[in-house]
Amino acid sequence: MSLSALRISDFRNIEQQNLQVDQSVNFICGDNGSGKTSLLEAIYYLSHGRSFNTSNHSKVIRFDQDHFVLSADVCNGVGLQRDELTVGLRRFRNNDVDIRIDGVSEKRVSQLAKVLPVQLITPDSFKIFFGGPKERRQFFDFGLFHVKQSFHDDWLRFSKIHKHRNALLKKKPSSYNDEFDYWDGEFCRLAEIITAHRLEYLNLFNSRFEKINLSIESFLTQSDVTFELNGGYNSDIDLHKQLKQAFGKDVKFGYTSVGPHKSDVKIKTAHRLVEDVFSRGQMKLLLYVIKLLQSDIISEVDLAPVMLIDDISSEVDETNLQKIFQFLQSSKETQFFISSINRDIAGFLVDENKTHAMFHVKHGTIKQHIGT
Numbered sequence: 527m528s529l530s531a532l533r534i535s536d537f538r539n540i541e542q543q544n545l546q547v548d549q550s551v552n553f554i555c556g557d558n559g560s561g562k563t564s565l566l567e568a569i570y571y572l573s574h575g576r577s578f579n580t581s582n583h584s585k586v587i588r589f590d591q592d593h594f595v596l597s598a599d600v601c602n603g604v605g606l607q608r609d610e611l612t613v614g615l616r617r618f619r620n621n622d623v624d625i626r627i628d629g630v631s632e633k634r635v636s637q638l639a640k641v642l643p644v645q646l647i648t649p650d651s652f653k654i655f656f657g658g659p660k661e662r663r664q665f666f667d668f669g670l671f672h673v674k675q676s677f678h679d680d681w682l683r684f685s686k687i688h689k690h691r692n693a694l695l696k697k698k699p700s701s702y703n704d705e706f707d708y709w710d711g712e713f714c715r716l717a718e719i720i721t722a723h724r725l726e727y728l729n730l731f732n733s734r735f736e737k738i739n740l741s742i743e744s745f746l747t748q749s750d751v752t753f754e755l756n757g758g759y760n761s762d763i764d765l766h767k768q769l770k771q772a773f774g775k776d777v778k779f780g781y782t783s784v785g786p787h788k789s790d791v792k793i794k795t796a797h798r799l800v801e802d803v804f805s806r807g808q809m810k811l812l813l814y815v816i817k818l819l820q821s822d823i824i825s826e827v828d829l830a831p832v833m834l835i836d837d838i839s840s841e842v843d844e845t846n847l848q849k850i851f852q853f854l855q856s857s858k859e860t861q862f863f864i865s866s867i868n869r870d871i872a873g874f875l876v877d878e879n880k881t882h883a884m885f886h887v888k889h890g891t892i893k894q895h896i897g898t
């Protein structure tokens with residue numbers, strides 16, 4: 527899917543802009559503080575109903591204004607199958623929000639991401655991604671939700687039981703009783719199903735990753751990157767037994783310490799965690815590959831998310847930028863919005879057949895640069 531037009535008013539330092547954007551690659555260049563991140567933030571907001579920079583909605587409304595308005599024309603499909611609709615969002619200082627999808631008022635913010643899925647990579651993304659299990663778990667589960675329809679229902683069933691179990695723990699029972707035994711039976715049954723889904727998805731991810739590494743020579747220098755599931759419990763020991771063993775501790779803390787809600791994806795090179803081996807530049811490169819690969823996998827079964835890349839050139843050298851662009855251009859379906867302070871960024875595009883648009887931002891005013 528892609529955006530064809532974007533309208534922004536009173537969002538951050540952007541007063542009023544109507545943009546016709548490219549289906550493939552859009553570069554956003556400008557000095558520090560010109561409004562590049564604000565433009566990407568506007569697109570992200572229209573998809574998620576919130577900012578990636580702040581949870582305070584009124585901070586993104588332009589100073590001294592009462593509300594902001596964002597809207598976009600979105601197209602799904604191509605040729606005769608082409609389906610166009612308009613998505614709009616207006617947010618007021620008192621927190622009121624109006625959402626319109628195809629002219630119809632919509633109450634659920636979650637519906638926005640269904641028609642306009644958007645993924646983001648910022649210079650901070652790699653710290654968060656390699657910093658702890660939560661982000662990785664959510665990221666790979668997001669891919670799994672798209673690829674395997676039944677995962678969503680299994681996950682909801684498991685979450686209900688997990689929540690119920692935690693509520694029972696908070697009552698501080700003195701010993702492991704029949705009630706726990708019953709619920710843990712169901713907990714373990716669903717845990718196994720979830721782990722099986724995750725293993726299947728990581729198998730797919732590993733094989734696709736291997737292909738990319740082969741297709742782009744010496745892409746990561748270290749070529750043997752693997753994605754391994756840690757299911758959140760010891761897979762060699764019966765989970766029911768592990769729940770019983772952890773019971774005393776779990777009662778004390780009031781939550782369940784083992785299970786698929788604690789899972790992680792360990793990313794390794796030569797049996798070591800990449801975060802212990804790779805340089806920051808290599809980690810950045812790896813994160814681009816991981817995010818773009820998942821976007822490609824999703825696009826085979828669902829709408830391809832729009833990819834926002836903020837400050838692409840920060841901390842990445844020219845050779846690695848070239849590699850990122852080489853990979854970026856191999857994903858046919860994905861529409862990109864890429865910001866950079868480097869005005870020559872388009873020079874890294876290697877495929878001359880790939881169309882692109884160049885926008886220059888200055889004091890919140892965005893002008894399309896013709897002739898690139």
Ligand SMILES: Nc1ncnc2c1ncn2[C@@H]1O[C@H](COP(=O)(O)OP(=O)(O)O)[C@@H](O)[C@H]1O
Pocket residue numbers: 537538539540556557558559560561562563564565585586587588589
């Ligand atoms: N609510 C707001 N109203 C008006 N201007 C704002 C608001 N929030 C931030 N700004 C200004 O917007 C400018 C652009 O910021 P940003 O988009 O992050 O720049 P860039 O990414 O190009 O470096 C900053 O100078 C900032 O002071």
Ligand SMILES: [Mg+2]
Pocket residue numbers: 562563564836837
């Ligand atoms: Mg910025």
